[in-house]
Amino acid sequence: MTAFATIGLIGRLDNERARYSMERLITFLQSRQLDFTLESQTAAVLGSDAAVGAARQVAELDSLGRHCDLVIVVGGDGSLLGAARALTSYGVPLLGVNRGRLGFLTDITPEDIEEKVGEVLDGHYLEESRFLLNMEVRRGGRLMGRGDALNDVVMHPGEFIHMLEFELSIDGHFVTSQCADGMIVSTPTGSTAYALSGGGPIMHPKLDAIGLVPMNPHTLSSRPMVIDGNSEIKITVGQSRGSKAMVTCDGQIHVESRTGDEIFIHKKPQKLTLIHPLNHNFYERCRTKLGWGGHLLD
Incomplete structure (x- = not known):
């Protein structure tokens, strides 16, 4: 049984790679027979694709929190920042798939979508509270x-x-x-x-x-x-x-x-809940994203 029943999807689909990742994510959710709701601008970019037709509904960004118990953001950290400001008051947790440059907040790589999103849906994840x-x-x-x-x-x-x-x-x-x-x-x-x-x-x-x-x-x-x-x-x-x-x-x-x-x-007053895969580590993120040195004896 999945930990989240209805998934909201937000994507900054300004390039083919990001669009491909979103379509891949939708295909995966369909294989799990999960309901998903598309954010309206994301749906507009996808157009009349089968992915849009498969969505339970299309909703404006600030109302996704009323329809979903998890929102997945495909894009960069900026995309997740915008989603956080709009959705924090609803208490809905956010999970990020990185299609930006740095990816401090959107920490699932495109190659790991099925594996890591699947783990989260199965209840294997870390939960982190952030304040605005x-x-x-x-x-x-x-x-x-x-x-x-x-x-x-x-x-x-x-x-x-x-x-x-x-x-x-x-x-x-x-x-x-x-x-x-x-x-x-x-x-x-x-x-x-x-x-x-x-x-x-x-x-x-x-x-x-x-x-x-x-x-x-x-x-x-x-x-x-x-x-x-x-x-x-x-x-x-x-x-x-x-x-x-x-x-x-x-x-x-x-x-x-x-x-x-x-x-x-x-x-x-309201805090944001971020969802991370189980292997998430803040210091490892700093090492890889900021170019810190690794183990001296490696």
Whole structure:
């Protein structure tokens, strides 16, 4: 008996390899006589193929959580990030098949689809909880924009490169004022993404912590910080010589801010459940994806 009865399928099918992997996955689910629901844009790319006709139904991304008890994402980490933001509130777990470049989150290789997905469906898998960040931009107390992020919330100059002035407060306590290209506020999940490129620390996914990584700060004493995961972060946008600062969630949601705006960031109450094959190992992922050295005696 399978551990999951109804499967949701999401795919970024912008190339033939990704489309082939999705079709292969659908064929495998059919061989197991499992119901599956296609996300609407995925179905549109597949067109009128037999795969679409075999689907139990086609649903919008944000409603998949009402129809499925597992969602499989075929694509890169960006595809899984988008699915996570849309589906976390439903509590539906996500499983990733990697058709992107790095694949920190989508950890089943295309060659292993039948074997590894089959193991998951048979109940042989690891379950991991990840938290997201909630971001709000407020102007004079009025909400101007909001977003969620599994990886990071980034304040940056936007289209034009220039220094930003801002103040950082944590849990109501003033921390520092800075001139920098911006600030990366990262979850442990995002610590191996943009924050890592910015010189931030790698955090194990099980940590209840948030990383703060200043981007090219105009002082040698400015360093990344790791704070408690339940902290309330406030960034107050300072003078920026007429230019606007942008606030981005996972590189996919963009909110414009102005001088005097307050950016509030805190942990989202609902958590994401990621499903991994039994052989998943965070440190092995770091070795293979980041090019770390292997055993000296091998």
